[in-house]
Amino acid sequence: xxxxxxxxxxxxxxxxxxxxxxxxxxxxxxxxxxxxxxxxxxxxxxxxxxxxxxxxxxxxxxxxxxxxxxxxxxxxxxxxxxxxxxxxxxxxxxxxxxxxxxxxxxxxxxxxxxxxxxxxxxxxxx
Numbered sequence: 497x498x499x500x501x502x503x504x505x506x507x508x509x510x511x512x513x514x515x516x517x518x519x520x521x522x523x524x525x526x527x528x529x530x531x532x533x534x535x536x537x538x539x540x541x542x543x544x545x546x547x548x549x550x551x552x553x554x555x556x557x558x559x560x561x562x563x564x565x566x567x568x569x570x571x572x573x574x575x576x577x578x579x580x581x582x583x584x585x586x587x588x589x590x591x592x593x594x595x596x597x598x599x600x601x602x603x604x605x606x607x608x609x610x611x612x613x614x615x616x617x618x619x620x621x622x
Contacts (some may be wrong), residue, residue, distance in 0.1 A: 497521040497611045499591050504616030507581055511620070515576040517591030517613055527599025528569060529574040532606055533587035534615070540590065542577060545603035548596050554603055558584070582619045588615040 503515040517529065544565040553565050557573045564577040574591060582603035592603065592609035604610045 497593075499611055499613035500595065501591050501616040502590065504589060504618045506619045506621065508619055509622050510562075510584055511581050512577070512579045513581065513618060515578065515589055515591075515616060516573055517535045517575075518571070518573045520572065521595060522593065522611070524572040524593075525569040526596055527593040527610075528595075528603055529565075530592045530594065530595075530597075530603055530609060531565065531574075531576045531589055532592060533585075533589045533618075535555070535587045540606055541587075542604045542606065543589070545597070546574065547598045547603065549593075549598070552598065552600075554600050578618070581618075583620045583622045586618060586620050588617050590615040
């Protein structure tokens with residue numbers, strides 16, 4: 497199983513980025529997908545998740561209204577559209593998969609995810 501993130505980079509505050517995460521070796525359409533972010537010295541933080549049916553999405557409060565998670569089952573890919581970026585969004589962003597995940601409290605728990613990608617760096621300058 498492989499999850500590969502892309503789309504990170506260095507941007508200025510107020511800019512946008514779209515992260516992608518493509519999976520292989522697993523039935524993508526049966527997986528809920530989540531995005532987490534981590535800064536040095538801190539635990540990974542939940543950012544967003546989409547249920548395996550794609551009918552429910554969840555966000556941490558600090559990105560609500562700015563970030564949008566979506567999925568394309570035909571491409572085995574989950575996206576994170578990030579708008580109005582802030583310096584505090586700077587982190588390594590990881591995607592992860594959870595078999596048939598649907599419940600909010602499970603999708604927000606990193607312990608419930610089965611596989612993780614290596615991450616992509618997002619740096620937002622002020």
